[in-house]
Each structure stands twice: as structure tokens, then as C-alpha cells.
Amino acid sequence: MIDETGRTIATLIREHAFRRPDQPMVIDPVNRVSYGELDRTTRALAAGFAEAGIGPGVRVGLIMPNSARWVQIALALTRIGAVLVPFSTLLAARELRAQLEVSAVSHLITTEEFRGHRYLDDLAGTLGRDAITSGELIDPGLPALRHIWTVDDVLAAGRSPDTEKVVDALSDSVTPGDPMIIIFTSGSSGIPKGVIHSHGGALGAVAAGLAARCINSDTRLYLPMPFFWVGGFGAGILSALLAGATLVTEEIPRPETTLRLLERERVTLFRGWPDQAAALARHSGTVGADLSSLQVGSLDALLAPELRAERGARANLFGMTESFGPYCGYPADRDMPRAAWGSCGKPFDGMDVRIADPETGAPLPTGATGEIQLRGPHILLGICRRTREDVFTADGFYATGDLGHLDDGGFLFYHGRSDDMIKVSGATVYPSEVQSALKAVDGVDNAFVTHVDGEAGPRVAAAVVCRSSMTEDELRSAARNMLSSFKIPSVWLLLDSDDPIPRGGTGKVDARGLRELLTRAHTATGDRQPAAAGAPTRIGDR
Template identity: 65%
Template sequence: VGKGTRVGLIMPNSTRWVQVAIALTRVGAVLVPLSTLLTARELAAQLRAAAVQLLVSVEEFRGHRYLDDLAPRTELPALRQVWTADRLADATAGLRARRLVDALTERVKAADPLVIMFTSGSSGPPKGVMHSHGSALGAVRSGLDARCITPDTRLYLPMPFFWVGGFGSGVLSTLLAGAVLVTEEIPRPETTLRLLEAERVTLFRGWPDQAETLARHAATVGADLSALLPGSLQALLPPEKRAQPGARATLFGMTEAFGPYCGYPADTDMPVTAWGSCGKPFPGMEVRIVDPESGDPVPGGNVGMIQIRGPHTLRCICGRGREDVFTVDGFYPTGDLGRVDEEGFLFYHGRGDDMFKVSGATVYPGEVEQALRTINGVRGAFVTNVPTTAGQRVGAAVVCDGAVSADHLSRCARKLLSAFKVPTVWLPLTCDDDVPRGGTGKVNLPRLREMLSDANRDQETRVQG
């Protein structure tokens, strides 16, 4: 293993994962974190895409024996060796190995590749995104203030290390800040709550539905979470430490930016005019909004496609030429929709492939969701198109208090939105757990669309009856 060697790593969250990852990147190897959720077919595809030369893997995790299922070597021409984690530990032990590591470390430069991170695949097939040492560490440093991570922080992060949320926002953030990172192989509500209490965790970051699940179990378990500070996910904070809905920025980013490229200190309210936004671009990052069809910049305040440029963006995508990834002037098209207000705050309006037309007029799901979340009693809103024999309809799954009816939601929405944007298919939900999500916590839109289609059929049946 040396500078430029591409090393795949399959391992659950653990101190061993961090030790192996940092050891490899110190000597200039290119780390390729691989999901413990991959099937044999998916694993082979990612090993091929990243041209992995050495694979380091646990032998078994949650009943999955990765090495037993590995594809034949003829299908993986770049793969030279497969090691268990224990074998790697033995190979790197001893004085000679440490001297060799120190010598190799001195040759590593900021421009050298650090990692190939695969996207979660929520908006298409997973992509192998390469970042350099400079782009990745620069991205992490630029987001420390927004994440509220300091040397005194004790951060709990349930996100898997094989995704950028775990590796960048967790492992590298705490290493650069000199903070403490607390994690576990398999989070479960009771054991997680006990861990938060025992480790006096001050900052809980993860997905909102995880925090809400823990909050529902907290009273039963009787865990002391008083060490948690503002900046943690709100559901776990006592009422007096919570902000008003929309007042705090939701850090916004992607694997191609090595995590968030936009934000605001998570423990601080934004200006009222910016509520509901994702904050401002981090230093060095440029954000521009362009027309989805022409690619021309749109006037300020208008919704369009988000493009980003800066020192923290990806170096390349495996198997694609630069001309297929970036615009001619070096911007990366994110595929996200948004708008930037006159103060520079970015408002997210959903994925570009999520927008749809109703009677010829374009509906941006993010815009509708933002409006619905301002209705009293609404805790979450998720909007998509619902195909019917009469054309596309606007559907909304709304997490709300039990007393809030679909008729009430519709009346309120008509005061907030143009008529063609008002949902005509409603699916009230009482709990965020009812929202279909994928492994990364993102909403599973195909499943959501199925649920709304079922609700639409039930609605039509009642009308006919």
C-alpha cells in the first residue's frame, strides 16, 4: 500500500474504522469507504467503478459475510488483494512499519486524492466522487462554526462513516477541532440514550427522525440528556432551548461538496427574513442560480437550478470526463432547485427532477412544502406529483396534530399559494416515522408517491360513494 493505491473499506462505525481510514490516508492511499448495506452485485459495481486495488473488510456484520459473496476476480481486474481488518492491523504494527508510514506521510500533498466517496443513490445510480486532501479538509474546516464543533464538543453522530455525513461531518470534523466523537455500530433507542447520558454528549447531529424516535423513548428510559446544547437536533432539547420552526438553518450540501457548502451557526437564529433558508454559502464557495433550460443566470430571488464552484468541490467523478461534470466556466450543476435572496441566503426548493407541471404550470415541491410548514399544527410537509387519469395532481403528506384535517390544510394553503400549487391530494400523518425514508434519511419519493396515489383512490371512492 502506497501513494495512490485505492483501498476499499467495509466496516461498521467503530474506532477501528477511524484507525484504518486515517492510517491509509496518511500514507497517500486513496480511501474508498463502502457501505455495509451493499448487496454482492452492488459491491462489485462500486469496486469496479473506483478501480479498487486492495479491499479491507470485516468478515461478518449483521449476518452479511462480504468476503464470501465477493465477485470472481475476473470481474474485478483492478483488485489485487483482499485483507481482513485484523491482517491489516498486524501488517502495520511494529517500529519498521511506523517509520515507513512517517516517511510516506511527508510525500502527501494537498492536491493528492484523499477519498472516493459514493453518493447514496437517492437521485440516481451511486456516483464515485473523488476529493483531494485540500478540497475535503477545506470543506470540513469551513463548516466547523456552522456545526458548532469546538475542542469542548462531545459529538454523537449515528451517520455511517462510509457516507460523507459520517466521514466529513463526524470523523474529520472532530479530528480537526480536537473534539470527541461518540458513535456505535448499531444504534438502538435505549442503548443510544444510555450512551448519550454516560458520555455527557453535548451535540447530537443526525437525521430529525432519529432524534424524534429517541425523544419518544427518553421518558421511558429516564436518560439524563441535560448536557445537550443548542445546535443539537431540536427534538432532544428541552422546550426552553428550542428555536422557533425555521429560525435555525438546515445545513445544506452534498457528497460533491464534501458535505455542507451552505449554513449558519446551528445554535443561532437567522434574521427573520431568512427563516426557512439553508443559510449562506461558506467562505470560498460560489452559488449561482440558473434557468433549468437555458443555463443562463436568473434574476435575484427567482427559483432555478443551483450551481456551485469553489475550492471544496469535487475533483472528478469516476468514469466521467471533466467536460461531462462541470460547466465551461467551472461550476458544478447540483441538480437541486433553489433561490438566493438579496441578503445572500439560499432557499432550497427540491430536486430538479422533482419539479412537475400541473395544467402547464410548473410546481416546485420545495416551495409548496415551505408554505405548508407555516400552518399551525404542521410539523412536516412532503410534496410530490400524483399521476391520475386526468393528469398530474399536487399531493402532500403532512405530519400534523391529530386535530388538523385535510379541509383545514386546504383552506390555509389557498391563502399561501397560487391555486395551481395548492395540493388536491392530502395524506395527514401523525408521526414522522410514517414518512417513507431511505437509508440516508432522505424521503423515498417513489414510495411517497405510491402512498399519495392510494390516498387519492380512497378519496375518489368516497366521492363516488
């Protein structure tokens, strides 16, 4: 691993190209790009961008699925100081236009079509395709947007050798404090925000968590997360780039192809959402892929039984877009102290975490539950179209909206979102506490807890993935041994698998969709209709 104190993309690419030119940096099912090739191709691509007038501070949008080409285009832009604005491939036309407007993107690079989305058609509207491909699109609703290219156009564009000398000068002018990326939050519990991060902040945040994630230059890392979210770009691309590791990716993760890719590339580390690993594990027996190369530090579901940790023993790495991914954790290959089981680990170096009263903002003592607030060199620079006073407290903390507490050992325990906190007859219920208790019940594979509205106020509601013979009464009885009576769910949805659980593009549970799912279950309980094929197996509310 190299010293990241320079903290710009260009210095990292050049250093690795010198030290390990032949080592693959990124692999997809079609392409393999070494560190040496990464330096050459991103320099050439950057020359083409420079000829088009793209340089430091220019905001460039990117719409395309995970691939080695995504990595090359994104790093070519950021190495010359352009501000990368990756957009979700899942966006509808209205959502895409809204994010283009908020982020004030002036140049957009897009794939023509992906999974039924035709992005150029979405943007053309009444102007027609000719207006877009002319490179001179002027739309009153998107006044900043001046040029749109397809990915093929970018890759095929010629560039002058003399311009590559300009690339080197532009790269050398980039500083750690310069903005590097505007990345939109997933919006699982609200409207997505365009979060701005600097080179130094983003790279520093990723570097602070590398050891906890067990990533080094020998790592062959696979993440199913899309690169347009911080989980894919930070924990994937930048983690590999900082450590000199190899990143393995694919456009559309599917159990059979993903398992074969893990086997073929001898992937050593699988990170991501636990539910994604569990879904692969369910198919591994059928596919028969050899995953023996996976090492401790990977998600447990894909590891051999003897390598798995006890439930709660390993840290749940925790973070957000505003902190550029995890800001606390613990080495993923070892157990935490017993008193810290179920926690998110400790804040990483460079991150100041405090717990504050959600209503007054006053700091709370150790052990008290309140809003998690963050301060340090690795957090966001700001949010698009919001003032600094709107984003930070007077003393420079970012109020996350997450709830948690710090114990005497400095370990952070997460209790959910402040807007998901449930008040039952005046008492506070934290969904994460109820989820943890239900997951500890023998026969339960997973649990998702929120609230639904009832005539007497909010009611605790749980969707539980459990064995088919388990009943609602058995779950309620088990919960009584672990939870106060007011915390026990009164609305239950029993599932054979977690497939019906609504999720966003990253795999994160969609909080609003979960409430809607459980509200429907609550409404349906009076009918007592048998479950349809593939639907939840039992629905109850008593």
C-alpha cells in the same frame, strides 16, 4: 482549533497528538481512542498497509459499521496517501460489485457479516471462499481487485518497526491536492456516483463550516449518520479531527441505547437529520436519560423547550456529496435575520454559488429560482469514469440539479430537485415550498411533498404527519391561506408518525420511494378501506 492550511490527515493527527494526547478523539460503546493513541495506532496500521504495497494513490475499499476501529483504519489509510473508498453496509451483492468496478478498488477491507449481509460470501460467487482468503482473488468482472482482508486480519497483522519509518516518509509526501477519498452519493434520486475529493478540498469544506456547526475542541459530538456517507465521514470524523473535538459513535443507533450513550458520554452536540432527533425525543420520556449536557446548536427536538428556536429561524445547513457536505449555513446557535427565515444560510467562504436557468445554463438575477451551481476550491475533483467536461461547465461550475434562489442578503433558499419540480397546468410547484407551508399548520409535525401521475398530468401529493383528529379538509383549508390554489396537494396521506416514510441508509427521504408510497395512496382512495394497524391513519384524494 488548529490551522488547517497543511490540509492532510497526517499533519492533523500529529498536531493533535502533540497538543492534546490524552483527550479522546473517538468513543464507541466498547472503545475509547485518545489523540495520542490515534497517532500511534494509525501509524502502526499504516505500516502494515505499506508492507502490503499500499501507498499514495492506491484505492482501498472499506466495509464495516461505525466504530472507533473504522476511524483508525480509515485515517491510517489516508495518512499515507491511499485513496479511501468507503462502501455502504447496506449494499446488496450486485450493488457492491458495481461500485467496486466503478471505483477500481485494488484492496478491500471488510467485516465478515453485519445485519444479515455476508460480504465475503457475496464476493466469492463461484470462486469460493478459499480464493478470497488467499489474498490473490482474480475476477474477470473486477480486474482491479487484487486483495481482500477481513477487519480482524488487518487489526491482527504484524508489522516491522522499520516500516513505520517508511510511513513517516509516505505521510510527508502527501499534498493537499492529492485525492483522499472516493465517496458514493446516496442515490436517493438517481444512481449513486463515485465522487472524488482531495485532502485540501475535503478538509477545507469541513473547516469552512465548523463555526456554523458550533464545533470546537470542547465539543463532544454525536452523529447517527454512517461513516460511509459524507454526512458521517465529513461532518463527523473530519469535523472532530479538524477541531480537536471528541466524536461519539455506535454501530447501530437504537433509541434506548443511543439515549444512554448520549447521557453517559455527556454529549454536547447532536447533529444529523432532524427526523432522527425527533425519533429520539419521542422515546426520551420512556428512557428517562439526562440530556442536559446538550447545548444550543444541537437539533432542536432534543433540547429543553426554552433552548429551542422558532420554526425556520435557524439555518437548514445544506450541501451534498459533491461539495463534501454543507456549503452554506449560519451559526446553529443563533437566529438568522427575519427575512432569511426558512433559508439554508449563506454560502461558506471559498464557495461561489450562482443560480442558472435549468435549460439554458444562463445565470439568473437575484431572487429568481433556478438551478444551483457551485465553484470553488472545496468542491469535487471529479466523478469516477466521467470526464471533466461531463462534470463541470465551461467556466468551472458544477451543476447540482438542485433548485433554489439567492435573496438580496445573499441567503440561499432551497426549492427541491430539478427532477422533482412539478408542473401543474403549466405552472411550477416547488415541493419544499409546499412542505414548509404544511409544517407551519398547527397540529402538523412533519410533511413530505412530491408528485404522482394523474390522467391530466402530475398532481401535487403530500404525506403529512399530524395529530389523529386532523382531517384532510382541515389541512386543505389551512393550505389555502398560505398557497396558491395550484400548489395545494390533491393527493393526501395522513400519518400518525413518519415511520412509513421510505429512507435511504443515511436517513434521507428516498424520493422515488415517497412517490411510490403516495401513488399507492392515490390508487387506494377509491376503495376507502380502513387503515390497518400501524398503517397510515387516513388516506384521501379529492
